[in-house]
Amino acid sequence: MIVQFIDFFRNRMKMTIRLCYGVLLFWVIFDILLGFAGEKEHAHTWVEVYFPGWWALFGFVSCTLIIYISKWFGHLGIMTREDYYDE
Amino acid sequence: MMNDFWIHPAAILIIGALFLPLLRQAGPARNIYILLVPLFAFVNVLAMDRGTFAVFHFLDWSLTFGRVDGLSHVFGFIMTLMCLIGTIYGMNTKGVKEIFAAWLYVAGSLGVIYCGDYLVLFLFWELMAFSSVFLVWFRGRKRSLATGFRYLLVHTFGGLVLLAGIMLRYQATGGDISFGPIGVDSPSLYTYLIMIGFILNAAVPPLHAWLPDAYGEATVSGAVFMCAFTTKTAIYALARGFAGMDVLIPLGVIMALYGVVYAVLENDARRLLAYHIISQVGYMVAGVGIGTELAINGACAHAFAHILYKGLLFMGCGSVLFMTGTSKFSELGGLYKKMPVTFVFTLIGGLSISAFPLFSGFVSKSMIIASGFEDHLLWAAFLLTLASAGTFLHTGLKVPYFIWFGKNNCSDNTWEKAQDPPLNMQIAMAIAAFFCIFIGCYTPFLYNLLPYPVHYHPYTLYHISESMQILLFTALGFFLFIKKLAPEQVISLDLDWFYRKASQQFMWFAKNPVQKFDNACSEVYRVAGMIPLMTSARFWSWFDWHGIDGVVDGLARTIGFFSQKLRLLQNGQVSRYLSFMACGLLVVLLWMYTR
Numbered sequence: 079m080i081v082q083f084i085d086f087f088r089n090r091m092k093m094t095i096r097l098c099y100g101v102l103l104f105w106v107i108f109d110i111l112l113g114f115a116g117e118k119e120h121a122h123t124w125v126e127v128y129f130p131g132w133w134a135l136f137g138f139v140s141c142t143l144i145i146y147i148s149k150w151f152g153h154l155g156i157m158t159r160e161d162y163y164d165e
Numbered sequence: 166m167m168n169d170f171w172i173h174p175a176a177i178l179i180i181g182a183l184f185l186p187l188l189r190q191a192g193p194a195r196n197i198y199i200l201l202v203p204l205f206a207f208v209n210v211l212a213m214d215r216g217t218f219a220v221f222h223f224l225d226w227s228l229t230f231g232r233v234d235g236l237s238h239v240f241g242f243i244m245t246l247m248c249l250i251g252t253i254y255g256m257n258t259k260g261v262k263e264i265f266a267a268w269l270y271v272a273g274s275l276g277v278i279y280c281g282d283y284l285v286l287f288l289f290w291e292l293m294a295f296s297s298v299f300l301v302w303f304r305g306r307k308r309s310l311a312t313g314f315r316y317l318l319v320h321t322f323g324g325l326v327l328l329a330g331i332m333l334r335y336q337a338t339g340g341d342i343s344f345g346p347i348g349v350d351s352p353s354l355y356t357y358l359i360m361i362g363f364i365l366n367a368a369v370p371p372l373h374a375w376l377p378d379a380y381g382e383a384t385v386s387g388a389v390f391m392c393a394f395t396t397k398t399a400i401y402a403l404a405r406g407f408a409g410m411d412v413l414i415p416l417g418v419i420m421a422l423y424g425v426v427y428a429v430l431e432n433d434a435r436r437l438l439a440y441h442i443i444s445q446v447g448y449m450v451a452g453v454g455i456g457t458e459l460a461i462n463g464a465c466a467h468a469f470a471h472i473l474y475k476g477l478l479f480m481g482c483g484s485v486l487f488m489t490g491t492s493k494f495s496e497l498g499g500l501y502k503k504m505p506v507t508f509v510f511t512l513i514g515g516l517s518i519s520a521f522p523l524f525s526g527f528v529s530k531s532m533i534i535a536s537g538f539e540d541h542l543l544w545a546a547f548l549l550t551l552a553s554a555g556t557f558l559h560t561g562l563k564v565p566y567f568i569w570f571g572k573n574n575c576s577d578n579t580w581e582k583a584q585d586p587p588l589n590m591q592i593a594m595a596i597a598a599f600f601c602i603f604i605g606c607y608t609p610f611l612y613n614l615l616p617y618p619v620h621y622h623p624y625t626l627y628h629i630s631e632s633m634q635i636l637l638f639t640a641l642g643f644f645l646f647i648k649k650l651a652p653e654q655v656i657s658l659d660l661d662w663f664y665r666k667a668s669q670q671f672m673w674f675a676k677n678p679v680q681k682f683d684n685a686c687s688e689v690y691r692v693a694g695m696i697p698l699m700t701s702a703r704f705w706s707w708f709d710w711h712g713i714d715g716v717v718d719g720l721a722r723t724i725g726f727f728s729q730k731l732r733l734l735q736n737g738q739v740s741r742y743l744s745f746m747a748c749g750l751l752v753v754l755l756w757m758y759t760r
Contacts, residue, residue: 080501080505080506080508080509081501081502081505084501084505098640101637102637102638102641105630105633105634105637106634108630108633109630109634112626112627112630117626117627118627119627120625120627120628121627122535122538122543122546123538123543126631131634132634133630133631133632133634133635133638134634134635134637134638135638136550136551136554136634136635136638137554137634137635137636137637137638137639137642138638138639138641138642140550140551140554140555140635140639141554141555141558141638141639141641141642141643141646142642142646143551144425144426144429144551144554144555144558145429145558145642145646145649145650146649147426148425148426148427148429148430149429149430149649151426151430152429152430152655152657155658156430156657156658157430157653157655157656157657157658158655158656158657158658159655159656160654160655160656162656162658163656163665163666
């Protein structure tokens with residue numbers, strides 16, 4: 079059952095990708111609507127209130143930074159061959 | 166002296182473990198016994214009254230084994246629950262030695278949680294280290310032995326620092342061994358020493374490298390136990406003694422980010438999860454450092470949720486290792502058709518650790534971040550939020566994707582062997598998965614267990630919107646940069662380099678320059694010291710023999726010679742004596758006459 083469920087989406091890759099973009103868009107619009115509805119009293123800082131989709135940008139930038147900084151750090155010589163300690 | 170009738174849950178596990186060797190044969194009797202002991206310990210914790218129990222007087226001290234209050238109860242609850250889940254998961258291992266070691270290990274953790282003074286704490290603290298190391302050694306590989314010894318050495322060092330702190334505190338306070346808030350406003354040397362002892366077990370960088378080293382090498386079920394107890398017991402100890410210690414905030418934030426960075430580089434699923442323990446425990450350390458009621462509640466809630474979802478993740482990846490024999494991304498991939506149930510459970514763990522709404526992390530992690538914003542520690546709160554994007558990136562996306570989807574790197578052998586694990590492992594994962602979702606959906610269950618009253622509501626529209634945006638746009642980043650994240654057959658050097666590689670250099674240094682210097686000193690000593698000494702000794706020996714002994718012996722021989730002659734005169738013949746007397750008389754008379 080689980081396999082069929084997964085295969086259903088894998089066999090319709092284009093639809094799945096469009097669906098995912100739709101979900102992304104939904105949450106940004108949801109955030110904007112929250113701003114208009116004045117439902118942001120739980121926000122911690124002003125930037126969250128006045129910057130629509132702030133957390134979406136934050137999430138994407140965080141992810142990019144983590145990947146690039148970590149890989150840069152790893153290639154400074156931190157990543158090495160698997161038998162390094164075996165000698 | 167017992168104050169009241171009270172059974173220590175650690176005693177149940179220790180006594181239960183002592184009977185294990187009688188039940189080595191696999192069979193229903195063994196399985197029922199293995200199930201009943203941790204179940205009894207768990208029920209015992211559930212039914213436990215609050216108060217102080219089992220106080221014993223020993224020498225000048227009163228030792229408290231049973232302090233049951235809000236803080237110890239929430240940790241005791243989750244530790245015994247995890248012990249039950251871990252035991253079910255490990256039930257199919259051959260023999261009973263792993264379960265034996267695991268139960269003693271949990272008993273150590275429970276002993277620390279319920280103790281009321283530093284002496285009992287230290288006793289159980291060491292029990293934890295010395296029993297858990299067997300969970301590494303039982304893996305049975307050549308490198309397991311070395312890893313276990315490294316683990317033991319690091320923890321022995323931490324234990325000694327802790328003991329030094331306890332001793333200094335004992336002296337400074339005039340004999341106080343009680344374990345409670347240590348006075349973080351006026352820290353002294355012993356405060357820092359005790360803190361170092363604790364944060365070594367919490368795996369705070371730079372004292373963290375033992376964790377991925379040992380947890381990546383532990384047995385399949387051993388890692389499930391290890392990922393729960395050592396670090397979270399340390400969090401308990403920190404929350405008890407060091408709430409509000411400012412230095413823990415930056416340390417916690419560094420931890421949270423450090424784990425994330427190394428998780429990007431990691432190729433072994435279980436080592437990746439181990440780095441994410443460091444990251445997640447960072448939230449708890451920061452929470453303890455913030456120290457407000459909300460933050461301490463958050464640290465406890467996150468420890469509770471973390472034990473379950475991290476246990477679940479280790480069980481999922483452990484199942485892959487158990488069935489296929491590897492946990493490296495570069496040797497796995499595309500397994501969703503072969504291990505679908507394991508995939509779903511691991512995904513639930515991944516969504517929980519990533520703090521998706523309706524999963525456990527959502528209601529616990531956000532408390533710590535909210536306490537940071539509430540305390541106006543914006544930098545800490547934003548950096549912890551950034552780290553949570555990293556958590557989803559690896560544990561929620563990278564682990565499931567590169568094991569169950571992605572490029573199929575499996576060898577024929579791996580692919581052939583891959584299937585969902587035995588029933589007991591699936592049941593254990595199902596229990597953990599149930600709690601991950603239950604905690605996320607029904608917040609009073611966890612919130613009522615916390616030490617302080619909870620006024621926090623995670624399910625606001627704004628918080629859901631915030632979390633979904635962060636998580637989903639992290640996912641977008643993952644799929645856009647997926648090529649960057651493809652598994653590489655490498656290992657990453659961490660600070661254990663210093664005692665792994667540098668120790669080899671130390672050995673070279675000891676073998677070569679130090680040994681040579683030592684040899685040279687010996688030679689100098691031989692030439693300048695031993696040779697003249699032996700020569701003079703030989704001379705005096707000669708002098709003694711020929712000089713002293715000659716004189717003494719000569720005298721003795723002379724006296725002997727004369728006494729021989731004198732002896733001849735005394736032969737006992739009366740006539741001869743009379744003739745001597747007559748001669749003597751004649752001589753005297755002659756002498757008198759001549760005068």
